[in-house]
Amino acid sequence: MIDKLAIFGSSAAKSATKHWLMQRVTAVILIPLTFRLIVFLNLCINAPYQQTVDWLKSPLNTVCIEAWLIVTCYHAALGLQVVIEDYVANQELQALLIKIVNMGFLFLAVMALFFIFRLM
Numbered sequence: 001m002i003d004k005l006a007i008f009g010s011s012a013a014k015s016a017t018k019h020w021l022m023q024r025v026t027a028v029i030l031i032p033l034t035f036r037l038i039v040f041l042n043l044c045i046n047a048p049y050q051q052t053v054d055w056l057k058s059p060l061n062t063v064c065i066e067a068w069l070i071v072t073c074y075h076a077a078l079g080l081q082v083v084i085e086d087y088v089a090n091q092e093l094q095a096l097l098i099k100i101v102n103m104g105f106l107f108l109a110v111m112a113l114f115f116i117f118r119l120m
Contacts, residue, residue, distance in 0.1 A: 019078065019081075019082070022074075022078060023075065023078050023079065023082075026071050026074055026075035026078065027075065029067075029071050030068070030071055030072060030075060033064055033067055033068040033071065034068065036061070036064040036065070036068065037064075037065065037068050040052075040055070040056070040061070040065060043055055053119055056116070056119060056120075057119070057120055062116065062120070065116065066113055066116060069109055069112045069113065069116075070109055070113075073105040073106070073108055073109040074105070074109075076105060077101055077102050077105040080101045081098050081101065081102075084097045084098055084101065085098075
């Protein structure tokens with residue numbers, strides 16, 4: 001029989017628990033932020049460019065869109081890490097792919113933030 005204390009006491013189990021929890025926390029955070037993003041996208045489709053830029057320049061709207069970008073990139077990186085760990089058997093390839101995914105989402109988030117700040 002498996003010793004449950006040994007499993008839950010290990011650092012790998014604690015890391016997996018933290019990873020699982022962060023996925024759920026980011027998912028919950030994304031719910032209200034996504035509603036705000038939908039309002040923004042609706043404005044982008046139906047309003048003139050200058051009105052959209054003015055909406056985005058509002059501090060609350062800017063923070064919400066930036067938070068959505070950061071949390072979405074982090075949430076996606078967490079999810080892809082799980083997929084890579086589950087379906088890639090080679091440990092070195094796993095580590096490489098996870099680093100590529102993390103760097104890719106970091107680059108995407110930084111560039112998105114850069115272009116939002118450039119509008120202001």
